Amino acid sequence: MRRLLLLRHAKAERPEPDTRDRDRKLTARGRSDAPIIGAYMARHRLIPDLALVSPAVRADETWELVAGAFSKVPRAVRDPRIYNASTGSLAELIGETAGTPTLLIVGHNPGLHDLAVQLIGAGDVEARERIDEKLPTSGLVVIEFAFDDWSRLASSVGRLERFVSPRTIARKPD
Numbered sequence: 001m002r003r004l005l006l007l008r009h010a011k012a013e014r015p016e017p018d019t020r021d022r023d024r025k026l027t028a029r030g031r032s033d034a035p036i037i038g039a040y041m042a043r044h045r046l047i048p049d050l051a052l053v054s055p056a057v058r059a060d061e062t063w064e065l066v067a068g069a070f071s072k073v074p075r076a077v078r079d080p081r082i083y084n085a086s087t088g089s090l091a092e093l094i095g096e097t098a099g100t101p102t103l104l105i106v107g108h109n110p111g112l113h114d115l116a117v118q119l120i121g122a123g124d125v126e127a128r129e130r131i132d133e134k135l136p137t138s139g140l141v142v143i144e145f146a147f148d149d150w151s152r153l154a155s156s157v158g159r160l161e162r163f164v165s166p167r168t169i170a171r172k173p174d
Contacts, residue, residue, distance in 0.1 A: 005104040006112045006141040010034040012058035022056045033138040033166040034062045038069030048074045048104035054082035063106045082107040087115045116141045123160025139165045
């Protein structure tokens with residue numbers, strides 16, 4: 001079995017005319033939301049064997065805050081290909097991690113949202129409908145695959161295991 005965790009970066013500053021998009025930092029809300037997701041991941045043993053992180057400041061800050069919740073920080077690789085990546089590019093990156101049972105990608109919309117929608121073929125219908133609508137900042141999508149080789153990744157072969165955000169975590173007990 002393989003497990004893919006897709007985490008959209010936490011809430012970031014609005015774009016400014018004189019600032020590169022990649023340099024946008026997290027807002028106060030983003031800095032409070034990311035540790036909530038990290039704690040949730042640790043509590044539910046959603047710990048990646050490898051984290052692929054966009055080089056954008058907001059994604060890197062998100063990862064650092066999430067990783068702080070783990071007793072042992074997983075290996076992380078900053079990969080510039082994640083920034084503005086298409087679903088095809090993200091699928092290629094996943095394919096390069098052949099020996100990784102649980103993979104986390106910390107990145108951006110629309111790529112992560114589109115990839116989640118493309119890969120999910122089964123799972124909770126209500127959660128799937130929510131994902132179809134939106135992958136919010138700090139949104140975590142967990143997709144399971146009934147194979148042991150990322151080369152078999154294809155459209156609609158994944159099962160949505162869960163979809164949470166800080167807002168939904170606050171509303172429901174564990």
